[in-house]
Amino acid sequence: MDHAVEKNVSKAAHPLIGKFADHSVKAPNWRKYTFITGLGLLVLFALFWPTFMSMVAIWWRSETFAxxxxxxxxxxxxxxxxxxxLTQLVPQPDLRALALLILLGLAWMLAQVADVLVIQQLAFVGMIPAMVCLLLGWSVTKAIIFPLGFLLFAVPMGEALIPPMMDFTADFTINLLQLTGIPVYRQGTFFSIxxxxxxxxxxxxxxxxxxxxxTLGCLYAYLNYYSYWRRALFIAFSAMMPIIANGFRAYMIVMIAHLSDMKLALGVDHFIYGWVFxxxxxxxxxxxxTFWREREPVPRAIDTGAQRGEDRTGGMGFSPGVALMVGLLVIMIWPAWGTYINRAGQEMTAVTLEPPVTMASWQPIGxxxxxxxxHYVNPTAEIQQDYQNNHSQVGVYLAYYQGQKQGAELINSQxxxxxxxxxxxxxxxxxETTVNLQGKQTTVSEAHLNSAHQDLLVWHWNWIAGHYTINSYIAKLLEAGTxxxxxxxxxxxxxxxTPIKTNKEEARATMQHFLDDMLPAIEARL
Incomplete structure (x- = not known):
């Protein structure tokens, strides 16, 4: 009697010991589940191999994403x-993950059609935890959610932050120089002392x-903290600190060069100082x-529902093999569909752009x-022509893309x-500025360019699917729709x-006059 009581007390005090001692609950065959999950991920990589290799290519050529x-x-x-x-958990296929696989596959296909590489890469990486959840269930996926989420750092993204961070660094550096008492003359992100x-x-x-x-901050927070608020606080700290530190780095490099009579911090040492800093x-x-570090919490019993014979994962009794076949059928649709759409596109024909014909009093000049x-990358055809009207001079550049694809597309960061x-x-x-295009107010991009001998005012916008836009996202949606x-x-x-002779307002008026007269001729060439 005493021995029986002792045995029951032992099981109650240690719920993880003898978890599967009840013969009515069969211990999971983790080797089988691991093999099937590995096979599913291998097929996933094989189906989306070009997307994965596009990530590898960027890692190889870019120090930012190495x-x-x-x-x-x-x-x-x-x-x-x-x-x-993980060995304490009961894996069970979760068919609810199929919905996520379908959404991610659709996003990948649309991104491929629209030639948006970063969305393709994000969708592909997102399919990895979705496939794990499909084959092993939510309880297993939840236990390794950070390692799976950490894969997002493999996607080369963040270049959209470059312009605002360049402006911030310039503002920060110039303000510190002025506080130091050094006079500064600034033009955009260029400045002189x-x-x-x-x-x-x-x-x-x-x-x-x-x-x-x-990347390092997220990894450090995961390994050293256990409460979510501490992790979030350190991750936010790891995002703010390099931005501020980079401003001080830029200021220090300028000051080192200034105090050394422009002998230091200009060549290779410029980059060495940066990485050392x-x-x-x-x-x-x-x-x-380290001041926020926490002790590892005492492990608690993991209730998977196996002792009660519950299936709370949405597997509906499907075996991992059947779940794998269903998952693979779902993800195979998208590469096949994307390939069909791209092959069903228009045939490429030889294209030659002609200069817009003369209208009103604008005459082409030789x-x-x-x-x-x-700078436009791989256009199907391009042309540049300058015109004159009395003392006004305006130039036109057209870059035409016929069958847009990755590396030869209108919307490209290059x-x-x-x-x-x-x-x-x-x-x-x-x-951005607003101009009148045939009676319709349209937003275009305006740039002020400068060389040692000339200042130019430039307006540029995109024409796609019969619409004018400068919004890259709208342009990509229009491209995907077509x-x-x-x-x-x-x-x-x-x-x-047009050259800026006296001021920008005069240059703007000259270009607006040109568009009022010549836009129909320009549109005729598109």
Missing amino acids: HGFLIFPISIFLVWRQRAT PSGDWSVVEGCSGVRYLIASL FGIVMMVMFWIG YRITEWSP NVMVVQKHPVWRQLAHQ KLLGKSREGSAIVIY
């Missing part, structure tokens, strides 16, 4: 650390520091984080009014008015420019 090579190994290691917890000229370019924006800090910032950030040309570190031209300002409906996939960039 950490991507480490993300998958780190995630696998973090899952391996949880093996003791008595000892020399400076500019905040993409590499100085601090985006690579921010991405690296966020970033390393120190990370050490300080982790040191501060020489260039500027040496500048916008299609810019001036490339970074251009040897002659620089973009001093950029804003492909899905089997319509023409063509699009064009329209750029007009």
